[in-house]
Amino acid sequence: MAGCASVRDAVAREECRYTEAKALAGDDKALKVALATIPEDASRDLLLYRLAVDHPARAAALCGQIHTPDLHEKCSRVLGRPHLQGAP
Amino acid sequence: VLFACGGGGAPSAPVTLAPGTGPEVCAAEPFEQLRIGCLVESGARAGREGHGDVAQAACDGVPAGTWRDECHFRAGEELGRAGDVPAALAHCGQAGRFATFCTTHAGWGVPPSDDPLAGWLAGVPKLPAELQAEGADILRGRWWFNHYFGTGTADPAAARAAPPEEAAAARGAWALEAVRLLDGDLVAARAAWDGGTVPTGGAKEPRIGRYDAPFKIAGEDALPRIRTFGSSLRFVGETPAEDLDIALLEALYFRETTPAAAFRPFLDDPRPRVRYTAFRCFRTLPSADAEAVLRAYAADPDPVVVAHVADALKYRTWLGKPNAPGLR
Numbered sequence: 001m002a003g004c005a006s007v008r009d010a011v012a013r014e015e016c017r018y019t020e021a022k023a024l025a026g027d028d029k030a031l032k033v034a035l036a037t038i039p040e041d042a043s044r045d046l047l048l049y050r051l052a053v054d055h056p057a058r059a060a061a062l063c064g065q066i067h068t069p070d071l072h073e074k075c076s077r078v079l080g081r082p083h084l085q086g087a088p
Numbered sequence: 089v090l091f092a093c094g095g096g097g098a099p100s101a102p103v104t105l106a107p108g109t110g111p112e113v114c115a116a117e118p119f120e121q122l123r124i125g126c127l128v129e130s131g132a133r134a135g136r137e138g139h140g141d142v143a144q145a146a147c148d149g150v151p152a153g154t155w156r157d158e159c160h161f162r163a164g165e166e167l168g169r170a171g172d173v174p175a176a177l178a179h180c181g182q183a184g185r186f187a188t189f190c191t192t193h194a195g196w197g198v199p200p201s202d203d204p205l206a207g208w209l210a211g212v213p214k215l216p217a218e219l220q221a222e223g224a225d226i227l228r229g230r231w232w233f234n235h236y237f238g239t240g241t242a243d244p245a246a247a248r249a250a251p252p253e254e255a256a257a258a259r260g261a262w263a264l265e266a267v268r269l270l271d272g273d274l275v276a277a278r279a280a281w282d283g284g285t286v287p288t289g290g291a292k293e294p295r296i297g298r299y300d301a302p303f304k305i306a307g308e309d310a311l312p313r314i315r316t317f318g319s320s321l322r323f324v325g326e327t328p329a330e331d332l333d334i335a336l337l338e339a340l341y342f343r344e345t346t347p348a349a350a351f352r353p354f355l356d357d358p359r360p361r362v363r364y365t366a367f368r369c370f371r372t373l374p375s376a377d378a379e380a381v382l383r384a385y386a387a388d389p390d391p392v393v394v395a396h397v398a399d400a401l402k403y404r405t406w407l408g409k410p411n412a413p414g415l416r
Contacts, residue, residue, distance in 0.1 A: 011118050018119075046119070053121035056154060078125045083189055084158065 001034045014046060021047050025055060035065075045071050056084040106308035110134070111146035117342065124155045131159040135166030140175030143167070147182070148304050157184035161193075168194030174211030179216040179289065191219060200234040205254070225315045229253050232261035233317060239299045242266040242287040244280065244391065256314050257323045260335040264317075267339035272346055274336050281332060290307040297342035300372050304397065308364060315341065323361040334365050348359035348373035352381065365391055371400040377397045378406035 011023035012039040017038065024031040031051075036074035038044045045068040052075055064074040111134075114126035125355070131146035143163035150156040173206045175192070180190035193400035208227045227244045232254065236242060242265040250258035266277040269287040280287050299320040312324040320376030325331030337354060340346045351373075371382060382397045400406070 014119065028175070043311075049125075050119060050121040053124055074125060074129075078128060081158075083161075083186060084154070 002037045005039070014043060017047055017049055021051060022054070025051055028061075038046065041067050050076050052079050057086060060083065096397060102166050103280070105202055110142055111149055111378075114146075114149065118194055128155060128159045128162060132166050134177070135163035135295070136175075136177075138167065138172055140167055140172060140178060142155035143179060143224040147179070156182075157186045160184075160400075161190040164190040165193035165197060167200065169197040171199050171203070173198055173203070173208040173227065174214070177211035178214045180223075181216060187219055190216060191223045191226060195223065195230050197202070197344040198227075198234070198316055205231040208218065218233055221314070225257075226319060228257040229260070229315050229317070231259045233264070233295075236261040236265040236342055237268075238292040239265065240269070240283060240289055240291040242269055242280065244286075248284075249280075252264075256335075257326070259328075259332055260314070260316060260322065260338060263332070263335035263339040264297070264342055267336060267343055268274075272340055272350070275335055278332070281354075298344045299342060303399065305392060306397045307395065311361060311364075323362055323365055326359070330359055330362065333359075333362055337362065337365050337369060340372075346373075348375035348378065351393070355381070355385065360390065363390070363416060367393060367396040367400075371396065371405050372408070374406050374408070379404075 003021045004013050004020065004026055007013035017030065021031060021034060024034055028063055035044050038047070045066045049051050049071055050088045052059040055062070056064050056079055058074070063072060063075035063079055109130075111127050111130040114130060116121050117123040117126050122232065127146045127149045129145040130384075131150075134140075134142035134146060140163070143159075143166075147156055147159035147163060150159045160179040160183040164176045164183060167176035167179060170176075176194040176198075177191065180187055180194055183190040204276050205228065206327035209224055209230060211222050212220050212227070220332050232247070232250075235258075243263055244266075247262040249254075257385040262281070263277065266280055267274070269289040269394055270276045270280070277287070279285070297317060299316065299318045302319075308323075313321040314324055316338060316372050325332050337351065342349055350371050351366045351370040354362055357363045357366060358375060367385075371378065375381075379401070382400050385393055385397050386401075388394050389395070
């Protein structure tokens with residue numbers, strides 16, 4: 001994931017990080033290590049939000065790591081409904 | 089939430105969408121997951137504002153699957169709260185595996201209005217076939233609930249004149265308000281029904297009370313039941329008089345200050361449906377002697393009673409333990 005930092009375009013850089021993070025989505029430890037290599041809070045939080053949408057059943061844990069107040073609130077609001085916790 | 093993109097910087101801080109904007113603004117989100125979140129929120133907001141068609145456009149933009157189902161769920165429940173029942177059910181009918189939740193939330197959220205029940209029921213065909221009977225049951229329950237509960241007046245005339253398919257719902261709703269206004273006095277409530285007198289008093293807001301999740305007790309599911317507040321279930325009596333007695337017990341339960349002891353005399357009622365109702369109410373309320381009382385019925389000749397007792401003792405339902413059937 002560290003290699004993505006050299007991508008100049010912001011959207012392309014996010015896609016690069018997202019593609020790598022998706023491959024780690026089932027491995028919490030590896031994902032945590034990878035997230036720690038991202039220097040920008042906003043980028044890290046965006047990644048967490050995107051993974052939460054992809055995996056609503058894990059949203060509580062993923063949303064809980066988001067630091068950006070607005071995105072944390074949105075993540076909890078959209079993904080925090082109980083019936084989504086059983087979603088694939 | 090919009091992330092400004094382009095250039096070499098990090099994505100900017102999220103921007104909150106302005107109120108009144110439609111789902112078209114979501115196209116500006118650079119990532120699919122943000123677009124989905126935006127569209128789901130847009131669908132919910134359009135529902136809250138009573139715009140079922142705008143909500144439809146929002147949900148149509150979400151890829152099929154969990155999130156499109158969720159979008160219709162959010163839109164449906166908000167449209168229900170906004171009072172547009174047919175539009176709410178049109179969305180609930182598209183909510184896939186959330187259709188039942190959606191119908192429950194939408195139906196029990198409809199505010200009081202002058203709309204006729206027939207207007208609400210016109211939306212039922214939009215639900216999946218297997219959900220239509222439940223949906224209609226919920227709407228009948230809610231319509232009559234709105235007619236009586238919290239109004240400060242419990243005139244039995246309307247309930248007594250209800251058509252047969254609405255009679256139990258009407259009786260149940262009248263009982264909720266009569267029992268509330270008469271401070272749990274069942275004798276006075278029965279007299280009011282029989283004599284046509286009108287209990288009156290202060291209005292109640294919010295219009296909520298105590299209810300429980302339906303139990304799955306062998307032998308009960310074959311008996312006729314209707315949905316009550318929050319999509320709990322109550323038995324329909326074998327006769328109108330028995331049904332009124334069941335409705336009054338349910339009303340006692342709904343009244344949050346009623347203690348478990350109020351239901352004890354009915355644990356020995358000769359009418360099975362009254363008895364089962366009393367067992368459900370008694371065993372989900374706290375009381376010091378709950379376990380001893382229930383154990384005394386462990387060898388009851390009625391297998392439904394035995395099943396209630398076994399379930400209660402297993403989960404200790406009078407304690408309201410998490411993960412056990414109990415109070416909401």
